[in-house]
Amino acid sequence: MADETVEKTEDTAGAGEEITETAASEAEAVPVASEAEAAPAVREAVAITPDVGFVKELISSGGADLKKCYQCATCSVACNLTPDASPFPRKEMMWAQWGLKDKLMGNPDIWLCHQCNDCTAQCPRGAKPGTVMNAVAKMTISRFSKPGFLTKGVGNPSALILMMALPIAILAVAIGIFGSYSPTRGEMVDGKLQHAGDIVYGQFLGHWPIVGVFTSFFVLSIIVFALGIRSYWGALKAHAADEGQPIAGSGFGKLGPVIGEIFTHKRFGKCDETEDRKTSHMFIFYAFGLLFLATIVSTLLTDGPLLWGGEGVLSPYPTISVVKLFAYPGAAAGLIGIGLITINRFKHQEKLGGLGSYFDWLLISVIIVLMVTGIGSVAFRLANIGALAFPTYFVHLSAVLFLFIYAPFSKMAHMVYRTVALTFARVSGRDLGVD
Ligand code: SF4
Numbered sequence: 374m375a376d377e378t379v380e381k382t383e384d385t386a387g388a389g390e391e392i393t394e395t396a397a398s399e400a401e402a403v404p405v406a407s408e409a410e411a412a413p414a415v416r417e418a419v420a421i422t423p424d425v426g427f428v429k430e431l432i433s434s435g436g437a438d439l440k441k442c443y444q445c446a447t448c449s450v451a452c453n454l455t456p457d458a459s460p461f462p463r464k465e466m467m468w469a470q471w472g473l474k475d476k477l478m479g480n481p482d483i484w485l486c487h488q489c490n491d492c493t494a495q496c497p498r499g500a501k502p503g504t505v506m507n508a509v510a511k512m513t514i515s516r517f518s519k520p521g522f523l524t525k526g527v528g529n530p531s532a533l534i535l536m537m538a539l540p541i542a543i544l545a546v547a548i549g550i551f552g553s554y555s556p557t558r559g560e561m562v563d564g565k566l567q568h569a570g571d572i573v574y575g576q577f578l579g580h581w582p583i584v585g586v587f588t589s590f591f592v593l594s595i596i597v598f599a600l601g602i603r604s605y606w607g608a609l610k611a612h613a614a615d616e617g618q619p620i621a622g623s624g625f626g627k628l629g630p631v632i633g634e635i636f637t638h639k640r641f642g643k644c645d646e647t648e649d650r651k652t653s654h655m656f657i658f659y660a661f662g663l664l665f666l667a668t669i670v671s672t673l674l675t676d677g678p679l680l681w682g683g684e685g686v687l688s689p690y691p692t693i694s695v696v697k698l699f700a701y702p703g704a705a706a707g708l709i710g711i712g713l714i715t716i717n718r719f720k721h722q723e724k725l726g727g728l729g730s731y732f733d734w735l736l737i738s739v740i741i742v743l744m745v746t747g748i749g750s751v752a753f754r755l756a757n758i759g760a761l762a763f764p765t766y767f768v769h770l771s772a773v774l775f776l777f778i779y780a781p782f783s784k785m786a787h788m789v790y791r792t793v794a795l796t797f798a799r800v801s802g803r804d805l806g807v808d
């Protein structure tokens with residue numbers, strides 16, 4: 374049976390067989406023993422519904438050691454990011470053990486956690502609270518980014534081939550219909566041969582088919598995110614109301630400071646055990662920013678002049694050009710960042726009890742492929758080696774499309790849900806930012 378409704382009584386709070394919400398709330402504070410003595414007969418008992426299926430899913434999603442937790446609170450003391458009132462991650466460990474899904478997923482603290490794992494390094498029971506927080510975050514993505522089975526697919530190594538097949542098949546069909554698998558060198562522009570003898574990726578798959586395919590999936594991802602944000606915000610509000618803190622307003626007014634905090638990565642700077650994550654994460658963050666700008670500039674150069682009847686500039690762009698001004702530093706930052714992230718994972722694995730989840734590694738791997746093939750595509754094109762250039766470019770496009778399609782269902786989604794949670798934390802007064 375997936376769900377078990379458990380009648381809450383004050384007498385059984387410590388028995389481990391029946392659960393009371395009174396006990397749950399009181400156990401959030403430290404020390405437990407003194408509160409347990411003071412608690413009886415103060416609050417009214419209410420029935421709650423532990424979700425056993427949820428606990429099983431959480432365990433299989435990375436929280437395998439959560440049942441080792443014996444509520445000592447070392448983790449909450451070790452965490453530099455938690456607010457002092459109702460600190461995390463101890464209460465989340467208890468909610469996870471009891472399968473209190475709605476409390477966990479309507480709780481912005483899941484995303485206030487930045488996975489620095491100071492708690493995991495100090496947990497005397499090896500319960501890996503940082504890993505449990507990460508697993509809950511993944512399940513939050515699965516719940517709010519619809520359809521949820523795509524998050525399960527992205528998080529399942531057995532489904533990798535299937536997940537990869539989708540972007541590869543879409544591109545293969547697009548090339549078959551709109552491009553060419555044996556492109557000629559150079560290109561004809563207004564009846565004149567340009568780039569004679571050179572590799573021109575536009576001959577493989579032209580500008581407009583690329584714009585059509587990638588824009589379609591980009592817009593689809595934005596829609597999925599928008600719907601996810603709406604229902605996640607609702608869940609956060611419902612949880613706050615349950616806790617006696619009803620929240621009004623949309624939170625837009627608090628978005629500015631949150632974005633400022635994200636750009637400076639201030640919270641990462643408070644981690645002890647893995648403080649080097651701040652640097653590597655910032656490299657990746659700004660790499661994506663620069664590459665996004667390169668894409669925008671490229672689109673403006675190509676399509677902008679068409680608006681007033683002029684001629685757009687088609688790629689390949691000269692080695693020294695405004696597009697490359699963003700693209701080269703972006704690629705370099707991406708390579709450095711993803712290299713540092715990989716090194717850090719191995720460097721800290723003993724302290725953190727492992728290398729991390731498949732869900733995390735999938736994104737790391739896709740970014741590695743994206744960066745290496747992006748640089749390889751340029752290098753092979755400049756070296757005029759078509760046998761390597763076109764396959765490398767195809768893998769590059771597939772990796773980009775993979776990110777676009779699965780952004781709301783993969784680790785990429787943490788950017789969006791964390792931003793929402795940080796905003797909500799400010800609106801609710803739970804967390805007003807870091808110094
Ligand atoms: S997760 Fe570890 S440190 Fe935290 S309360 Fe449980 S046993 Fe203690």
Ligand code: SF4
Pocket residue numbers: 451452453454455461462485486487488489490491492493502503506
């Ligand atoms: S992983 Fe880091 S931020 Fe998250 S609860 Fe543990 S110590 Fe705090």
